[in-house]
Amino acid sequence: MAGAALPFAAAGRASAAPTPVFAHGVASGDPLPDGVILWTRVTPTPAARPGSGLGPASDVTWEVATDTSFATVTASGSVTASTESDHTVKVDVTGLSANTRYAYRFRVTSGPAAGSVSPVGHTRTAPAPGADVSRVRFGVVSCSNWEAGYFGAYRHLGTHRDLAAIVHLGDYFYEYETGGYSGSGGVIRQTQPANETITLRDYRIRHAQYKTDPDLAELHRTVPWICTWDDHESANNSWSGGAENHDASEGSWAARKAASERAYYEWMPVRPAASGNGRHLYRRLRFGSLLELSMLDLRTYRDQEVSSTSRRVDDPGRTITGATQMRWLTDGLASSTTRWRIVGNSVMISPVLIPPLDARNTAALTEVLDLPREGIPYNADQWDGYTADRNRLLGAIRDGGVDNVVFITGDIHSSWACDVPVDAARYPGAGTVATELVVPSVTSSNVDDILGVPEHTVGNAVPAAIMTANRHVRWNDFDAHGYAVLTVTPTAAQMDWYFVRDKTDPRTGRYHARSFRVASGSQQVQPVGGTAD
CATH class of the missing domain: 2.60.40.380 (Purple acid phosphatase-like, N-terminal)
Structure with a gap:
């Protein structure tokens, strides 16, 4: 044009x-x-x-x-x-x-x-498809709840140089009524409308309010964004036929989901992809010969979440992606000619199990106890609740000899650096097929917020317990809020995590927390002392 x-x-x-x-x-x-x-x-x-x-x-x-x-x-x-x-x-x-x-x-x-x-x-604009690109940098964010604090993370993210885009991995806003999800600190600033968002009018008003935040608005003004939704853009723990935070008194789920999608497409700078049945949000963007970024939609097509202790998490008939999106993802990863394959992933794919079990040796026990064959998931809303789909995806990566796959993930209000193992119970001997780098929430409640305790006190006990049981988890932090910067070069992909000091202070400072690097061809995360700036 x-x-x-x-x-x-x-x-x-x-x-x-x-x-x-x-x-x-x-x-x-x-x-x-x-x-x-x-x-x-x-x-x-x-x-x-x-x-x-x-x-x-x-x-x-x-x-x-x-x-x-x-x-x-x-x-x-x-x-x-x-x-x-x-x-x-x-x-x-x-x-x-x-x-x-x-x-x-x-x-x-x-x-x-x-x-x-x-x-x-x-x-x-992005580099030309075949361009020899030496570096691409993304700001990476997730889970920004208006009522839980100020968006200082967006302000600080805007100070980083040469960002190609901001990648938002979901929960751009929250659907709850005022006070419905603000943590022990209470309502820092009140959402509009005050009621839970259910109708098209509600979703439009909530989107509009977020766009008036000065730090968010400035980051939108100065850098292009690449976004996907998670559940709270519609309702908590949403799936193809409903949501945990939806009941019959609120009308039909189909009408509510359609309203949320329409408002999202109106108010967000996204380009939905065309399909035979209309449009869809999962899509792929390329940055020269260096990387392709595949943005997933893990809410619209998934089956309903089941209990973490149910063997149904292993049911091969259950899906988190839907069959069409899975084919698009696996075919795209296999056919990619770029050095790196980055996957914008709204919920964690790395197994977090209590504890990981060797399915070859414990199958009789898990069958008698009617437990998931690989161990009890920490959170069945993640890929852990849809193990057949995860096995299909990781199997396609392994069998196709696809390397340099890095999942960047939001949702869980905490920071993680993980190897994605072939078999969590036999890690590291069984090998790894990818890596995963998880960003914290901008403001949404963490362990310390929920318990009402100072940051990095009680919450410090959680990472050690998780990493002892799940050795492929190389680092995590359950308390801090902030953002991350992903820097991709031909030789490595590095994530630098930055935490804000006080999300309730609109002028909060920030500090560099940790950095992990994935060397090209390694499929493993390694800690590094300094940032990629």
Whole structure:
């Protein structure tokens, strides 16, 4: 979608500050070598609040330029913001140059807000598919609960240089009513609406509130995002036919899930992939010859969670990915020609078992006791509750000779560095097929928050117990909040974890916590002393 420069007035040189018309900022996402998604939301009148269904339609022009003064406009066009999309605007810009930084902006050209200009956003396209890329860096985040604290992690993440994108691994927001999930510290700041999000209006209002957080809005403005959802974008522990946090009094699950998906696609800078039945969120992005990033959807197609002590976790008929997504994932990993294969994974794939059992020698015992054959999972909401699918995926990686697979994961409100073993009970002798690097929550409650104790006191006993039983878990931290930076080069992938000092302080400091490195070809995590900066 290329075109000549639009006749913006000098007053159109917008700053980073939001305006009432563009109160929810601007964002970009899903960078390709020749394109990127651009997003904003227009508030044409004060009554046209998110979720209200009110306000006139407005024509909106957009520009992409190689300079912030917009002297050299590369692409431009016009779209309409209306109540149909909750006055959000999303443009899939094409025709751009690979591995190039761009500025972009929006301008309202009709209706009561005509002449209003958005803040100037900054984005970056991906390298060309065959480009020899020496380094790609991602900010990695998960689990940001408005009521549990401030988003200082986003502010600090924005200080890192040369980020190709922010990868958000799910739980961008939480669906609970006010006070429904804020930890022992109580409600730090109240969500809107105050009720649990169930309807399309509710989900739109909740999305909109998050976009007003200044640290989140600034990170959206300055760096493209690559996002997937987990459960809380719809309801806790969701699956294909329902959710733990949904009952019949709240209407049909299908209607609620459809409402949550519609609001997500309206309010997030994502590019859903087309399919025969409409669209889906799992997708793959490539960054030169260095890496492919496969973003998964582990909620829409999964079967219902079962008890951790049930042998049904091993049922080969149960799935976490769905058959179509599994084929897409395994075929994509096997056919990839890049050096690294990064998988954006919303729930942990590494086994965490109490304890890991050698299925060859304990099958008789587990069958008599009606227990899972590999041990009792710590959390059956993860891949541990769907062992047949995990075995299919890891088997495809092993049998296909696919190396340099790194799962980056969120969900569990804690930090982990793991080897992904062929057999947890026989680790390390049986070998490893991949690695996993898990990021902490931005604010969502950890062990210390739930128990109401100081950070790294009671929680310090948990990692030692887990790592003693699960030797492939090389490090974990159950208390701290923050983010991580993943740096990928031809020789290694390194994750640097950063923790914030106090999530209840909007100006909190941060510190570097740990770093782990995966050398190319090793399929193992190793601690390193310094960051990759």
